[in-house]
Amino acid sequence: MSPIISVSNLSKTYGSGFKALNNINLGINRGEIFALLGPNGAGKTTLISIICGIANPSQGSISIGGHDIIKDYRAARSMIGLVPQELHTDAFESVWATVSFSRGLFGKPKNPAHIEKVLKDLSLWDKKDNKIITLSGGMKRRVMIAKALSHEPQILFLDEPTAGVDVELRKGMWEVVRTLQASGVTIILTTHYIEEAEEMADRIGVINKGEIILIEDKATLMQKLGKKHLTLQLQHKLDAIPEALAAYKLELSGDGRVVTYDYDTKGDRTGITSLLNDLRNAGIRISDLDTTQSSLEDIFVSLVRAP
Template identity: 90%
Template sequence: MPSIISVSNLSKTYGSGFKALNGINLDIKRGEIFALLGPNGAGKTTVISIICGIANLSEGRVTVGGHDINRDYRAARSLIGLVPQELHTDSFETVWATVSFSRGLFGKPKNPAHIEKVLKDLSLWDKKDSKIITLSGGMKRRVMIAKALSHEPQILFLDEPTAGVDVELRKGMWDVVRGLQASGVTIILTTHYIQEAEEMADRIGVINKGEIILVEDKAGLMQKLGKKQLTLHLQQKIDAIPSALAPYKLQLSGDGRLLTYDYDTKGERTGITSLLTDLRNAGIHISDLDTTQSSLEDIFVSLVRAP
């Protein structure tokens, strides 16, 4: 798929001399869900703010839909809907007025049918005449998403969109996100709920200390960096692992009744087959076995902790 956002050699240095971003290169494909993960202070929000025109870049170039964000700001910004971390809206306006006003800011003609659809999709229709100040935190978050969708953007940025939102409502939001992707909208999200990225994203980017350290298809990332562990339940207790099994780097536990074997996905079939054969040859018999696989969260933690 062609790129709808292209970031080249992007750096951001603040007046104090602090370098928040250092040489970021990133391409977002049209129509994908891209998750940008990183610890607090890694630079996620700074990247989004620059692409959306909220902050200025220090070096580099960013294009959105082929439009340079500096030279052709209006065209670039009109393609983007942004749901920021912080809730910013007029507390004393109604939901309907707030969302409709956001559409007008982009020069779009009135379209009550579109506003109605957005509010219904986000379970806000029965609150359309309520003032923002009367809403719960979760509802205010949904209003922010509705505002971002009001002008029918091609790209939607979701910066920690489900922070403070209950589990049921979170699921409803992701159903909306899937529907938007199906209609051709490109979704870029940051989240602390890594399981959401694991479930939703097509590709994963990891940023740490202002630098992109990895961009990978989710499936490829899980296969390349995911580790599996095989746990073998032994019929009889053993006191030590036979030397013939040393190449497998097995761990003995469970009072001598459990063996664990760590392996990657590449050598899964041949490694396990060889291990089971060598166990039989060593006179060790198995009563049961089970496997576990590292999650995206495990991979993320290992990446950001790497020196």
């Protein structure tokens, strides 16, 4: 199956000479949630803006569902809904009017039933009083999503969708995203909340300094780059790691009572059983142990900091 979004050899250089994107190649599959991660200034918003037709590429090509974004821009853009970082809502228009207007911009006929469904799905409708609720800052973010969904797009871009949103509302929006995916919508998410990508995404892309440095299935990425840490609490203080245990590359804490062992999870050979046997043979007794695993945030930081 061909990807619903295909980006080939895409670059963007501004008039100042700043190169925001450099030879981006990217394919996004139909129906997946793709998380695009990167530090500030990495090129995330520039990439999204070009795909959505807001900015022009300097070179390269992009197709949306087989439609070239320049040669067949109307068909391409009609497939896309965009929720930008900034909140843009008309304070003098009702929520119903602004969402309906967004639908009309794409030449779609009036469909009150669809507009009502979108508002209810996004919890923008007071079912008790059968009316649109009063908007808080977080609810205005949901209005932006409603506007993006008004014309029934097949692709939804969420550029920092939960910025400034409280935890409860953020989790509610995650549920909305899952529902959209279940209906067949392809979702591209950029976020600084790494736990969002870890919770939601099927695949992860990392962009840094205008270049894609990694694209991987989330589970595969966690397996490849994530490490597990075994922390051993010792019964007695240890002044130094015995030479016989050097192969394990253990780390000894400052007080000499905690030893840390890092290992990967490929296959069944973690080395833990051998380590525990060798510790016992060296006369080192353990009072407790614990294991933790690297998070996606740990992996992301290591990737963007790499030379």
